[in-house]
Amino acid sequence: MGNFIEIRWHGRGGQGAKSASQIIAESLFALGKFAQSFPEYGAERAGAPMRAFNRIDEKPITLYAPVENPDIVIVIDPTLLSAIDVSDGLKKDGILLINSKDDPKKIKTKFDFKDFKVYTVPASTIAVEEIGRDMPNTPMLGALSKISSIIKLKDLEEKFKEHFTEKLGELMVGKNIKAMARGFKEVKE
Secondary structure, eight states: OOOOEEEEEEEETTSSHHHHHHHHHHHHHHTTOEEEEEEEESSOSTTSEEEEEEEEESSOOOOOSOOOSOSEEEESOTTHHHHSOTTTTOOTTOEEEEEOSSOHHHHHHHTTOTTSEEEEEOHHHHHHHHTSSOOTHHHHHHHHHHHOSSOOHHHHHHHHHHHHHHHHOHHHHHHHHHHHHHHHHHOBO
16 A cells, blocks of 8 residues: 545536546646546436546555545535535545535534535536536636645646647637636635
8 A cells, every 4th residue: 555645526427527537647647646547437327426536646556446535525516415425434634625605614514524624615606607517627626726735726727728628629628727727716614
């Protein structure tokens, strides 16, 4: 076992958890770090709950198993807070990053997250305003960059441009980059 940093993403199919996880891994790999990204699906349809994972280290990763005790949990779909225990296995003093307009203290109390650091970012609102639809993954990436030392915002933006410009076009990539920057700026503890 290494000294991994492990992330578990909770979302629903079509919200971009898998893509966000991949962007993190590819960005870190480009910086010379070792990173894994893998999704886990239930019923394979848009809107179904799903999870994605990252494992990050400074040296090669030889573990190929699910992330059971993450350092960080990212909740892209806040309705999952009432549906499942998103904090299951989260390390004590671990980070919960939640797509919500609510104050982090309110969520911490409501869901008894007393053993964790809780951050919120209005990612859906940002996505609708900047991208034109509720695709909260890019604001969540920006927020992750702000609250952790895992990756710098500029490195995420660069990899996002490289990965999606051909698929989405420059205009949509620019909108996503703005959403990412707002996520970085608007995350609350």
